[in-house]
Amino acid sequence: MSNDVPHPYTVEVEPLTKPEGQFGWLLRRSGKLIQRSDRAYRSEEKAREAAVEAAERDSKPGADTGRR
Known part of the structure; x- marks a missing residue:
C-alpha cells in the first residue's frame, strides 16, 4: 500500500487533545x-495509513460507505 491519496481526496492528520499524544484523521x-476517524492512533503515520485505506475503499466503483 502506498501513502498516495487518490485524486480528488485529501487527508488531514491531526493530534488529538484526548487522549493526548495520539492522532486522528x-x-x-x-x-x-466525507469521513473522520472513529478511533485514536498512536502515531501520525498509522493515522495516515488508515486514512489512505479509507480513501481507497471509498474510491472503488460501487463502494457503499453506508453514509447518507
Missing part, C-alpha cells in the same frame, strides 16, 4: 468532509 473529497 479527516478524509475530504473535493474539499467536502
Whole structure:
C-alpha cells in the first residue's frame, strides 16, 4: 500500500487533545468532509495509513460507505 491519496481526496492528520499524544484523521473529497476517524492512533503515520485505506475503499466503483 502506498501513502498516495487518490485524486480528488485529501487527508488531514491531526493530534488529538484526548487522549493526548495520539492522532486522528479527516478524509475530504473535493474539499467536502466525507469521513473522520472513529478511533485514536498512536502515531501520525498509522493515522495516515488508515486514512489512505479509507480513501481507497471509498474510491472503488460501487463502494457503499453506508453514509447518507
